[in-house]
Amino acid sequence: MMKYVLGSLFLVLGLCVSAEEPFRPEAGKFPAVEKAHTYRGELVFVDHANRRGSLRVQGAGGTYFRNAPHPFALLPYAVVRYHGAPADLRDIPLGTVLHVKAFLPPDPKLSAVPVLPVDNKDKIAGYSGTGVAPAENHVLLLEDEASHCQREGLVWKLKDVDIKNNEGMIVASCEPKDGGNAKPTTENLTFDAATRIWRGRECLSVADLVAEGLWPASGKKSLDGQAVQLGITWRPTPDGIFTRFHISDLWLDDSAMQRATLVQTETHKAFIRSRWMPALVDNVEYGKFGRATVTATLFGGMDTSLYADFQKGGQVLANGAENTLKHAGGAYGPAHMASKGTLLNVTKAAVEPPLGSSGIQIQFETDLVIEGLRPGRVFRVRPAGWPQVQVPREEYVGDGSNAEDRFPTPIIFPKY
Known part of the structure; x- marks a missing residue:
């Protein structure tokens, strides 16, 4: 009987067609985040070198554990945030529940993940319901719960705790930090x-809070709406509960959250300095004998101190990259075939840039323009003061002669 009830429920959900119009970004342009499809899910697979992975997407109703891993790829200018700070995919533990804003593949022929029918988010996927495999699998924004709440001005308010043997359940609601008329949704975590x-x-x-008398050793206690930030994961649950999330981290005060943000910020700063800043070529003015003046926009989502290192008159190195941000060209690291030059100008846009763009435009002159520095192409650039290191083999594509190395096929992903 339950089988037929669930089937009827999913049929009704499937008839509720999404009001969102599928949107496909244009190459060389930063898309408007307002046109993105929004969803969330558990990170279950990561291919960090190719900036792709899989999420178990939370759909409309359904049995969450049955939801097949849904592949996604990061757009070159995607913003990834963890603990309220910039991050790389390698920084985020498997199992973390992430919030996503994504689009259709800009160029389906070059997609590193499976290309799906544009209306796929409205289709019923067996017992999983609808929305678990959206065609919008090219991600502009990927963020964990703490990052999402800080960006949206939200906090989790703890209502009460029920505990036994240092484990149990918390009843909490996610609400605007400054109040408001929004009706919060209560969850059991x-x-x-x-x-x-x-x-x-x-x-x-948990044992420490029990020892301090803040939480009971056993039974229930009211937490009076204590405002906190949470890290959320998912794990299989007993009792026939299909969708119940788990607290991995609980930040009790702003100071604790700020320290977590600082640690992740420093991790990412070191990463970018060793891999170089990604950017988009806006224009190239060609001169004689290989000379050129290149104008480019630095990608967004980084710590401000990284952008501050780009100063007029400073020296830079620029190397071509693919849409996975892998360095392209050369067999001895990114500096092998890089163009060298002087920064002629560094400007900041007067208006708020679209998500993915820093709004910072650089212009430099080089006497050796390489193939990767073409209008609309992605490349990486570093000020001369950043360390010159060799990146691991999986993070560059050599001379680019192997098409699958440059544009990884989606063949590694199962077809559920």
Whole structure:
């Protein structure tokens, strides 16, 4: 009987066609985030070198554990955030629940993940319901719960806790930090002895809160709407509950959250300095004997100190890259075939740039323009003061003669 009830429910959900119009970005342009499709899901697979992975997407109703991993690829200018700071895919643990804003593939022929029918998010996927495999699988924004809440001005308010043997359930609601008329949705979230609890500079456990008398050793206690930030994951649950999320981290105060943000910021700054800043070529003015003046826009989502290193009159190195941001050309690291030059100008847009763009435009002159520096192409650039290191083999494509190396096919992903 339950089988037929669920089937009828999914049929009704499937008839509720999405009001969003599928949008396909244009190459060389930053798309408007307002046109993106929004969803969230659990990170279950990562191919960090090719900036792609899979999410178990939360759909409309359905049995969450049955939802097949849904492949996604990061757009070259995608913004990834973890703990309220810039991040790379390699920084985010598997199992983390992420919020996504994504589009159709800009060029389906070059997609590194499967290309799906444009209305796929409205289709019923068996017991999983609708929305679990959207065709919008090219991501502009990928962020964990803490990053999402900080960007949207939200906090989690803890209503009460029910605990036994250092594990149990918290009833909480996600609400605007400054109040408002929005009606919060209450959720039941699990926690256990492995849940990390952050307070100022301390990393506590559930047992520590019990020992301090803040939480009971057993039974229920009201938490009076205590405002916190949460890290959320998913794990299989008993009792026939299909969609219930789990607390991996709990930040009790702003100081604790700020420290987590600082640590992740420093991690990402070191990463970008070793891999170079990604950018988009806006224009190239060709001169004689290989000389050229290149104008480009630096990608967004980075720490401001990285952008501050680009100063007029400074020296830069620029190397071609593919849409996966892999360095292209040369067999001895990114500096092998890089163009060298002087920054002629660094300007900041007067208006708020679209997500993915920093709004910072650089112009430099070089006496050796390489193939990767063409209008509309992605490349990487670094100020001369950044360290010159060799990137691991999986992060560059050599001379680019192998098409599958340049544009990874989606063949690694199962067809569910």
